[in-house]
Every structure is written in C-alpha cells, then in structure tokens.
Amino acid sequence: MRPQYRLLICSVATAALSGTFIQPVSAAPWVKGFVVGAYEYAFRYGGRPDFTRGSEIEPGVDCPHGSTVFFSNDAQTKIAVARQKWRSQQEVDWITKPPGLDQIRLQALARRRIWNRAIAYRAYKRGIETYVNPWAADDPGQPQVTGRIGDGFNLDGNIGANDFVSPDGEKGIDNALYRAWGCDAPWRGNGNATLDMRANDKMQEGLYTMVIRVSGNQDPMNDGDATVEIGYSPDKIVKDARGGIAADYSYRILTSTQYTKLKAKIKNGVVETEQVEHLHTPRIAWFYDQTGDANFSKGKIRLNMAANGLSATGLIGGYRNWRDLYAENTFAQDGGQQGIREHEDHVSLYYALRRNADGMYNQKTGKFDGISTVYRIKASSAYVVDPDKAMDVPKLAQEEDRKGAFEAIRANTILGIETRVPQPVPPGTSEAGVPTMEEYVVDLPSKDFFLKILDRPHYPGEDENGNPPWTEAFRRSMPQKPPLQKPKQEADAGCAAASATP
Numbered sequence: 001m002r003p004q005y006r007l008l009i010c011s012v013a014t015a016a017l018s019g020t021f022i023q024p025v026s027a028a029p030w031v032k033g034f035v036v037g038a039y040e041y042a043f044r045y046g047g048r049p050d051f052t053r054g055s056e057i058e059p060g061v062d063c064p065h066g067s068t069v070f071f072s073n074d075a076q077t078k079i080a081v082a083r084q085k086w087r088s089q090q091e092v093d094w095i096t097k098p099p100g101l102d103q104i105r106l107q108a109l110a111r112r113r114i115w116n117r118a119i120a121y122r123a124y125k126r127g128i129e130t131y132v133n134p135w136a137a138d139d140p141g142q143p144q145v146t147g148r149i150g151d152g153f154n155l156d157g158n159i160g161a162n163d164f165v166s167p168d169g170e171k172g173i174d175n176a177l178y179r180a181w182g183c184d185a186p187w188r189g190n191g192n193a194t195l196d197m198r199a200n201d202k203m204q205e206g207l208y209t210m211v212i213r214v215s216g217n218q219d220p221m222n223d224g225d226a227t228v229e230i231g232y233s234p235d236k237i238v239k240d241a242r243g244g245i246a247a248d249y250s251y252r253i254l255t256s257t258q259y260t261k262l263k264a265k266i267k268n269g270v271v272e273t274e275q276v277e278h279l280h281t282p283r284i285a286w287f288y289d290q291t292g293d294a295n296f297s298k299g300k301i302r303l304n305m306a307a308n309g310l311s312a313t314g315l316i317g318g319y320r321n322w323r324d325l326y327a328e329n330t331f332a333q334d335g336g337q338q339g340i341r342e343h344e345d346h347v348s349l350y351y352a353l354r355r356n357a358d359g360m361y362n363q364k365t366g367k368f369d370g371i372s373t374v375y376r377i378k379a380s381s382a383y384v385v386d387p388d389k390a391m392d393v394p395k396l397a398q399e400e401d402r403k404g405a406f407e408a409i410r411a412n413t414i415l416g417i418e419t420r421v422p423q424p425v426p427p428g429t430s431e432a433g434v435p436t437m438e439e440y441v442v443d444l445p446s447k448d449f450f451l452k453i454l455d456r457p458h459y460p461g462e463d464e465n466g467n468p469p470w471t472e473a474f475r476r477s478m479p480q481k482p483p484l485q486k487p488k489q490e491a492d493a494g495c496a497a498a499s500a501t502p
Helices: 002-018 073-080 089-096 107-119 176-181 194-202 322-330 333-344 346-354 397-419 436-440 447-453 469-477 488-498
Strands: 030-041 209-216 223-231 249-252 261-266 270-273 275-284 293-305 311-321 357-361 369-386
Touching: 002 488, 030 176, 030 194, 030 275, 073 089, 073 107, 089 447, 089 488, 107 436, 107 447, 176 369, 209 261, 209 270, 209 293, 209 369, 223 270, 223 275, 223 293, 223 333, 261 293, 275 311, 275 322, 293 357, 311 322, 311 357, 322 333, 322 346, 322 447, 333 346
Parallel strands: 249 369
Antiparallel strands: 030 209, 030 369, 209 223, 223 261, 261 270, 261 275, 270 293, 275 293, 293 311, 311 369, 357 369
16 A cells, blocks of 8 residues: 555645646545564563663662662572571571582572572472462562553543653553563663564564554545554465564454454544443463463553654553463473563462452452553554454463463462362462472482472372472483582581581
C-alpha cells in the first residue's frame, strides 16, 4: 500500500504545479502491518542516561535507593538465611561460606548451588519449598518505585492518589506493576536491563513472533473507523545485515489463540483502540515453557505509527493476574537460580505484587486478583497476512515435557497461595534442583554436611543416591571433573572440619 500512497501524493503535487484542479479521491481500504522487535515491561528509568552498569546500585528519581541487591554477595545471602530461626548458627555460617570451597575446581558453581538449595527453603519450618509457597516465608522487603511519572493508561477511569502521571501530563495512569517491580535489578536499566535484553534476544532468535495489523477505509494517519489486530505468528523474525529487524517481510497472523481484534481511531498517526474485556497477545518469555497467552483484562493498545510507515512504537496495557506474572518470572528456570544470578528475591516480588494489586476484584475473597500492567513495544513494517489454512500455535514436541512441568508448578503455586496449604515441587521441574547441587559439590570436603542439612524434594523411583528417574540423562551428560590435588595435611584438615556436627 505504501507505494500507492506515495504515488497519490506525487500526482496531487504535479497537478497543483500545472494549475489543474483535481477532485479529492474517495476513501479506499488500506492496511499496514508490523512485526514486533522489542517487547518489554513499560518501566521508566530514572538514573543517569550514561549509566552502563558500572556499579550494582544505580539510584534515580524513580528508585532513590537503587535496585535490589538480594544474594549479590555472601553478606546479603547470610541475611536471607539467618531469617530462619530454626537454622543453627553453624548452618548460617557454613552456608554463607562453605568450608573447603577453595580446595575444589568449580568453586563459584558449587557455592551458587549450595546457596540455591538453601534459599529455596526459607519458610516458617523445614521442608516447605519457598518459591512454590512464597506466602510461607517472611517478606524480605522489595524497594518500590517512588516517582510519580509512569507510562500507561487510565484503565479504571479514575484518578487515584497512587496513580502515575504520564510523560505528556495525563493523570490517573494505572501501572502498578511498575511501582511493584520497577526497582528490581534485572528489569531496571536504560536499554540494558538484563531480563529485557534476554527476552528480546530470544524473541528475535525465533522463540516466538508477534505481529500487528492495522486497517481502515480513510487516511492511514487519520481514520475514525480503523481496526487493529494483534497476535502470534508462526514465522520467525527476519533480521537485516546489521542485526536489526528487516522491513517489509511477510508474516502470517494466527487468529486462533493469542489473538485479539479491536476497533480503533487514528489521529495524526496515533492509534487508540477500544478497551476490551479480554486482550489476548503472546506473553514475554525467554524459554519455551513461559510462552503462551498474556490475557489482559480491560485491555487496550496505543500505537504511534511513523509517518513513513516503516516503524511503530506503542503500549499494550490492562490488568493481568498477578499470580501468573509471579509464576512466569520465577519458574523460567527456578527461583533460587534466578535470584542468585539476577540479585532478586521472588518472595519479595510476590509480596510486592500482592500489596499493589489493583484490578480484577474478586467478590469471593474481597481482594484484587489483577495488577495493572503495561508492556512497551517497538515494531518494524511488515506484510501481515492470513495463513492459507486455519492453524493453531505450533508446539515444540521436544519441549512439551518442560512446558507441562511449568504448568504443573504454576498450578501448585496458585493452589498454595489460595489455600495456605504448603504444596510440593512437581516432578520434572528445575525447581527441584536435583542432582545439580550434588554433582557440583562432589569434591567439596564439607559436602556431607550440606547433603544432610539442606532440604530437597523426594520422588518415587529415586536411585540409591536419591536421584529421581528423570535425572539419569542429566547425570550422564555431566563431565567428570577430578578434584584439585592439595597437600595431604590441608585435605585432612578440610575433612575434619566437614565431620563436625551441626
């Protein structure tokens, strides 16, 4: 459509120069398509624009105390472990600094796995897994956004005391997820937030594709009766020679799931859709098991189309079930691993979600099930077409077991939250952390101490070493690494220390 549009402008200009009057052309159907190349939470960044992660904490007007530092070092980890009154002082000390760690080859990985196992069991008593049952642990305290400026929509039609003000001055902006999680380290940055980059990289590498199609019968930049379609495409994103998103490639749009069609109005290239009861789109993910439908309640879209039609930016907003957001972030791998690597505590994120929930009121419980959430998108022009035959979102057969494990742990987590009855870690999930710690501490002098005092789930069919049946392939794939050779007296000293009783 763009060549025709440019040709029309050229013809009108030529006629004007020749002095010939031409009647305005009648409105004609038009279509513009876009493929999304960046898809992330609409969190603002109040730090220095030149910040490049030179330090762990970067204060700003939105987060004056900086980002989260949970599990960033042994001191922070000790604070978390020491909160369990049922742990002995020796447990706290040895978990924080495992004895004999300097004698083994994989020191960093062994320490991380010990910490992972320890922080996965921080409930009010032993044996309750933390991330499946975050309500059973104390709130570590999540630093929250204190700024007043936020991106999004006035979803409820009200102007509340805690609502944000948009950059262009609109009051009543609902984006409670930003307030809850905006100071969380891996989501915070000036284009370099680690989880934003990870999710966008995976999307661009083919994990999933999201497309948008805008159509109407008037001027593409000003149309009072337009239509917006958003949904999943089975076609992988095409990149250009510079690594950017290539323009004007064709993508199919599936209208089965992860799809919504909305009425819209366009003014000066800004597309504003109606607010619908359910807005279905693909959801942010960096692993296959996370992929699926991001169901926004009371959802809407705003899209700013460039005048040349080559790109668009915009926002997608609505209320999302905060339990789903918790599960999608926590169980991408497992809570402990992500917490240590990203310096975030999903227990604190759970409590932040719960206290900031502001939508989807539940008459039965008297509480909100949803939290106002806004996603930011950047898109490149594309030809968005219907498939030859109706089809569903394709599945990856080799990943379906992992997908099933994710859904099982999500279900257990929601059940525990609703009933306050501790739920187990489902079989086949990485949350079990078995036998990863066992493999990495195999040559640690104090390993018997940690194997004894650190909790873990158990399952039917375990072998003599406590490994579940599904871990056999993993254990065979682990390289055999002999321990470093140490002087005999040093090794004996380490073994003596390991034999101490807790």
